[in-house]
Amino acid sequence: MKSWGGTIRKSSKTVLLSTVVAGIFLGLFASNGLALAPPKSFKKCVACHQVGEDAKNTVGPQLNALEERPIGSVPGYKYSKALKKFAQENDIWTVNTLGEFLKKPRKYIRGTKMSFAGLKKESERTELVNWLLHTAEKKADTSADQLLGASAAAQQADPEYGQYLSGECVTCHRPGGAEGIPNINGWESRNFIHVLYEYKQEVRKNPVMVTVAKRLGDEEIAALAAYFASIEAE
Amino acid sequence: MTKFNRRGFLATSGGAAVATLAMPAISFGQAKPKVVVVGGGAGGATAARYLAKDSKGAIDVTLIEASKRYYTCFFSNLYLGGFRDYESIGHGYDRLAVNHGVNVIHDWASGVDSAAKTVTLASGTKVPYDRLVLSPGIDMKYDSVEGYSVEAQDSMPHGWKSGSQVQLIKAQVEAMKEGGTFVMVPPPNPYRCPPGPYERVSMIAHILKKKNPKAKIIVLDQKPKFSKQGLFMEGWQNHYPGMIEWIGSDTHGGIKNVNPETLEIETDFDTFKADAASLVPAQKAGTITAAAGVTDGDWAPIVPATMASKADENIHVLGDASVASAMPKSGFSANSQAKVAANAIRGALTDSKVFPARFSNTCWSLIDTDDGVKVGANYKAGEEKIEVVDKFISKTGEDSALRKATYEESEGWYAGIAADMFS
Ligand SMILES: Cc1cc2nc3c(=O)[nH]c(=O)nc-3n(C[C@H](O)[C@H](O)[C@H](O)COP(=O)(O)OP(=O)(O)OC[C@H]3O[C@@H](n4cnc5c(N)ncnc54)[C@H](O)[C@@H]3O)c2cc1C
Numbered sequence: 299m300k301s302w303g304g305t306i307r308k309s310s311k312t313v314l315l316s317t318v319v320a321g322i323f324l325g326l327f328a329s330n331g332l333a334l335a336p337p338k339s340f341k342k343c344v345a346c347h348q349v350g351e352d353a354k355n356t357v358g359p360q361l362n363a364l365e366e367r368p369i370g371s372v373p374g375y376k377y378s379k380a381l382k383k384f385a386q387e388n389d390i391w392t393v394n395t396l397g398e399f400l401k402k403p404r405k406y407i408r409g410t411k412m413s414f415a416g417l418k419k420e421s422e423r424t425e426l427v428n429w430l431l432h433t434a435e436k437k438a439d440t441s442a443d444q445l446l447g448a449s450a451a452a453q454q455a456d457p458e459y460g461q462y463l464s465g466e467c468v469t470c471h472r473p474g475g476a477e478g479i480p481n482i483n484g485w486e487s488r489n490f491i492h493v494l495y496e497y498k499q500e501v502r503k504n505p506v507m508v509t510v511a512k513r514l515g516d517e518e519i520a521a522l523a524a525y526f527a528s529i530e531a532e
Numbered sequence: 533m534t535k536f537n538r539r540g541f542l543a544t545s546g547g548a549a550v551a552t553l554a555m556p557a558i559s560f561g562q563a564k565p566k567v568v569v570v571g572g573g574a575g576g577a578t579a580a581r582y583l584a585k586d587s588k589g590a591i592d593v594t595l596i597e598a599s600k601r602y603y604t605c606f607f608s609n610l611y612l613g614g615f616r617d618y619e620s621i622g623h624g625y626d627r628l629a630v631n632h633g634v635n636v637i638h639d640w641a642s643g644v645d646s647a648a649k650t651v652t653l654a655s656g657t658k659v660p661y662d663r664l665v666l667s668p669g670i671d672m673k674y675d676s677v678e679g680y681s682v683e684a685q686d687s688m689p690h691g692w693k694s695g696s697q698v699q700l701i702k703a704q705v706e707a708m709k710e711g712g713t714f715v716m717v718p719p720p721n722p723y724r725c726p727p728g729p730y731e732r733v734s735m736i737a738h739i740l741k742k743k744n745p746k747a748k749i750i751v752l753d754q755k756p757k758f759s760k761q762g763l764f765m766e767g768w769q770n771h772y773p774g775m776i777e778w779i780g781s782d783t784h785g786g787i788k789n790v791n792p793e794t795l796e797i798e799t800d801f802d803t804f805k806a807d808a809a810s811l812v813p814a815q816k817a818g819t820i821t822a823a824a825g826v827t828d829g830d831w832a833p834i835v836p837a838t839m840a841s842k843a844d845e846n847i848h849v850l851g852d853a854s855v856a857s858a859m860p861k862s863g864f865s866a867n868s869q870a871k872v873a874a875n876a877i878r879g880a881l882t883d884s885k886v887f888p889a890r891f892s893n894t895c896w897s898l899i900d901t902d903d904g905v906k907v908g909a910n911y912k913a914g915e916e917k918i919e920v921v922d923k924f925i926s927k928t929g930e931d932s933a934l935r936k937a938t939y940e941e942s943e944g945w946y947a948g949i950a951a952d953m954f955s
Contacts, residue, residue: 415937462887465582465871466910469864469892470941470948478937479944505924506894506941509910513890513921 337425339417341501344445345485345493346412356486357531358412364391365431380409396427413480446495451488453520460525463518466510467526474531484531490523564592565881568651568661570641570820572597572625573694574606575667575851575866577953582874584632590882594635594659595628596651602954603694605725606863607946610898612691612702613735623954631955641668644824646844663877666826667850667866668818669693670724673830676814677717677787684792688717688811691732692724704808705736711746712807715797717787718753719812722831724852724861726759727907729812731897734764737772738900750804751778752797754787754814759860760897760907766928767899817853831855836913837889838876839869848873856891857917858909865893867949872913889913896942902932904939 336349346357353360359375370377370385377385384407388395399406400423402416417423445451467482475481482490496502497511514522569580572595580595587593603622610616628634640654650658672690674681680688691698705714714736718729733751740747757780758764768776785800795806816830826832826841832849833842839854841847850873851866859865872889879886894908909923926938 418933458885459887461586462871462875462885463890466868466890466892468948468952469867470894470945472944472948472951476944476947478940478942479948504941505926506906506908509908509922509924510892513910 337422337429339422339426340429341496342414342417343426345489346414356489357481357484361430364396366390378407378409378411380407381411391431393424393427393431396431397423400427413475445488445492446499447488447491447516447519450491450495450516450519450523453516455487455520455524456517457521457525457528459518460521460523463514463522464525467522470506473529481531482526483529485523485526487520487523487527490526491519494519494522564590565662566592566594566660567663567665567877567881568659569593569595569665569667570597570651571667571669571818571851572599572602572628572636573667573669573851573866574604574863574949574953575870576665577602577625577628578867578870579665579667579848579850579874580634581628581632581953582871583877584628584634586874587878587882587884589633591878592635593633594637594661595625596637596639596641596653596659597625598638598640599695600624600638604863604946604950605692605694605728606949608691608694608698609728609731609735612698612705612732613738613898615735615898615901618699623950625954627955641820642823644820644847646824646847649846662846662881664824664847665850665870665873665877666818666821666824666832666847666853667870668820668853670815670852670861671818673814673816676720677811678789679792680790680811680813681792684790684811687792687795688790688809690812691810692719692728692812692815701732701736701810702739705739706743708740708744708747708808710744712744712748713805714740714747714749715795715804715806715809716749716751717790717797717809717811718751718755718758720754720781720814722861723812723815725895726860726862727764727895727897729753730758730760730764731899732810733776733778734767734771734897734899737768737775740775741772747775749776750806751776752784752787752799752804753778753780756780756782759895760905760925762928763905763926764897764899767903767905771900771903815852817849821849821853828855836916836918837872839873839889840876848877858920859891859893859911859918860895862893862895863949864895864945865891867952868892891918894945896938896945898939898942902936902939904935904937904942905930906938906942 347361348354348356349361353362355372355375359372369388369391370381400417403410403412403414470479471482473483494511494514497507500508567583569576580593583591584593601622601624607616607621611618611621625636629636641651642654643652650660652658689697689700691701708714716729716733733749737749788798788800790797790811795809797804817827817832821827821832824847826843826847826849832853833855834840834849835842839848839850841849850869852861856865868891876886878884891911894906896904896906898904905926907925910921911918912921
């Protein structure tokens with residue numbers, strides 16, 4: 299099989315050197331200075347997925363070279379049974395299959411670990427799918443505003459406070475997740491912060507979470523992010 | 533974690549037996565502070581779990597619960613509507629013992645001696661405490677409706693406490709004659725789960741729509757308006773047109789009396805004859821609160837910052853039994869209050885940090901398949917009362933995808949709170 303990982307790495311070595319990795323935005327987007335910025339809707343993915351030179355698997359697998367790699371093939375990522383089965387029937391992601399998947403992930407691949415409701419708007423979907431398949435890995439800009447909540451990320455986190463505050467989260471967020479409500483254990487801090495900020499700013503609209511997030515100050519958000527990052531995901 | 537003999541627990545957990553768990557042989561000289569929790573429901577199970585888990589063995593936690601298995605009132609409506617089986621809403625206590633070292637005693641707490649700081653069990657045993665947590669839920673005021681009684685609850689089940697009553701309602705709805713009339717009498721304020729009666733009406737309509745489509749449901753409310761009224765009314769119109777008639781107390785003038793034998797319900801305005809009926813009477817705090825001397829009238833006033841009784845600083849009252857002001861009596865609220873109390877109690881008995889109280893609640897209701905709605909808020913501790921910080925409610929006219937997501941979220945919540953209470 300083509301070692302796509304290797305090629306990417308090589309071709310972007312020089313890119314890495316010129317990458318400006320700014321503050322807390324470490325590694326989410328590496329820059330080659332050329333590539334198209336991700337579409338707006340990609341914000342919905344970054345809590346769980348990374349792309350770019352330093353992209354790692356987090357809650358979800360990294361998304362580099364999505365159009366070249368076999369489905370479900372990122373080393374070190376534990377895919378769901380459902381996705382593995384899907385991978386047996388489909389070699390690589392296409393505009394069609396990825397589009398259908400992102401429309402309603404849990405409907406298209408029943409049993410997927412991806413707890414994302416889906417992108418309803420076709421225009422948004424097309425844009426995102428095209429970017430993911432054709433542009434993403436040749437990579438985006440470092441635009442600092444990709445990740446929200448820098449002020450919270452800069453805070454000193456009090457783990458005891460985080461544990462206390464987490465009481466409010468775990469009435470609904472079960473370890474391992476459940477239908478309708480995702481797992482939040484083991485999330486990377488900055489992603490956790492980013493998502494809470496999206497609720498705070500009503501980029502994400504679920505009123506339960508908006509109400510929760512609006513009351514959280516940076517100290518609380520930092521404490522929670524550190525606490526949940528410290529718990530191993532199931 | 534200390535090894536725990538499961539066999540021993542199961543063998544002795546009948547009656548008044550105490551399952552002695554974590555570190556039973558620690559020397560008496562350095563006795564650990566003792567917290568006794570009465571009631572293993574949404575408030576009590578959560579409190580016991582957080583006290584034991586977060587104090588990491590520094591506090592000796594005993595949970596006194598009458599039943600071996602807790603069937604949640606929350607989602608009992610989904611059982612009624614056929615969305616869940618009965619066992620899926622039942623939970624046992626063994627993991628509280630095994631995972632966190634809670635001493636679980638299955639017995640009835642019959643009295644509290646607040647001077648001696650002991651709880652008396654029906655078996656006669658006295659259990660000493662440094663702090664007592666009461667989360668006994670509600671008791672019915674059977675005599676609040678003339679003609680209603682403990683016996684009447686077989687023919688007009690309230691189904692408002694966990695257990696077999698809701699199974700009875702389901703059986704009676706399903707056995708109702710073709711085109712019959714079901715009468716639901718929701719309680720007056722304040723009561724456990726404000727949207728609960730209307731979710732129940734929805735779930736009964738859901739069954740009847742399939743099995744007995746000509747049947748009718750009449751709701752004779754003991755109050756003039758109700759929680760999420762606009763959302764329910766819209767949903768009933770959409771899903772069950774012509775089936776449900778809601779009559780508020782302003783219109784019928786009040787329930788005068790009921791006849792559990794003939795299933796007649798007399799209001800100021802008319803007499804209604806039911807083929808099956810459910811009546812939910814007025815409620816009060818579980819009786820142990822009165823025995824402990826912490827009630828004022830029907831409920832137990834609390835200090836918002838700690839959930840401690842206003843009458844006795846060593847007794848904390850959680851959940852339905854407490855006067856939580858702006859917070860509705862719900863499982864979510866009780867669970868939230870339990871964490872505030874656990875934090876305060878740990879701070880008082882050990883030297884752990886005490887953080888400011890924060891509370892929250894969301895109540896989801898299902899109107900029909902994939903049509904879920906929700907209402908919620910978060911709260912802070914004022915001097916005297918628990919106060920709202922921010923709140924939200926589903927809107928009428930939302931699209932079906934959002935309603936479905938709301939329903940799915942409620943399923944996620946159930947899994948979450950069950951784990952938060954019992955895992
Ligand atoms: C139909 C219905 C639907 C509902 N739906 C929801 C919902 O969707 N969401 C929600 O958040 N809430 C819901 N609720 C409300 C929720 O069930 C209650 O608010 C919640 O259970 C209150 O918790 P609690 O700890 O106060 O009491 P409970 O959960 O009732 O627990 C009390 C426990 O104490 C035990 N006990 C009492 N006295 C003694 C004693 N003297 N000795 C030993 N044991 C004792 C009882 O056996 C019981 O297990 C619903 C209620 C109903 C009736």
